[in-house]
Amino acid sequence: MKTLRRFVCFFALVALLGRLAGAELSVFAAASLSDAMKELAALHEKNTGDIVRLNLGASSTLAVQIREGARADVFFSADEASMDRLAALIDPATRRSLLSNTLVIVVAADSSLKIAAPADLAKPEVRRLALAEPQTVPAGIYAKQYLQKLNLWKAVIDKTIPTENVRATLAAVESGNVDAGIVYKTDALISKKVRVAYEVPFTEGPVISYPVALVKDGKNPAGAAKFLALLASSEGRAVFAKFGFLPGPAK
Secondary structure, eight states: OHHHHHHHHHHHHHHHHHHHHOOEEEEEEEGGGHHHHHHHHHHHHHHHOOEEEEEEEOHHHHHHHHHTTOOOSEEEOSSHHHHHTTTTTBOGGGOEEEEEOOEEEEEETTOOOOOSSGGGGGSTTOOOEEEEOTTTSHHHHHHHHHHHHTTOHHHHGGGEEEESSHHHHHHHHHHTSSSEEEEEHHHHHTOSSEEEEEEOOTTTSOOOOEEEEEBTTOSOHHHHHHHHHHHHSHHHHHHHHHTTOEEOOOO
């Protein structure tokens, strides 16, 4: 009888601990959002007891993963196109453009290279220019669009070094493996190993939009809704502003 009571108490304790541990929340977010999302994930865990699992990477790659069946509750993209590809898998009522950003040209902090204007990227002093993959990754697509607008793309295409995502571009500049790179302003702000050589004026650059939405077949819809509310709250917006993000573009 005592043994039976011990087993009953043990399983009751296991069940209680399972409830206290909270549910898991899977959030897929653009690499450029990494620092802000880590802070907001910790805040959400503190407020709800949920465990937030962040999957951070190129938005295009994350969209492919979700389309192929990866478990996700929330998708936070760095462009509208990646979200559009998941139109059948997201809840359209929850979709909104939450943030914006600007582009900057960066060089290593100790570099003597001077870039007074984007046209300087075509000069022979710039031998290697890092961009996030310009065919698929939002940061690279935005950079290509901007260079095309200035009729500079053909002049720099042969010296471009495509990277996996915008943080990989930043790392290439930090290490000195390239002479310059084009990243989001928010990425430049978090690194002491690069300096901004040229900032693209907001009105002259591409319209950068970060949409977020709930995934229809997410395993934790209640937790996802709470997390989405946190992102859009004044508290969430303050975190994004701290890391240099701008409000989403007006529709």
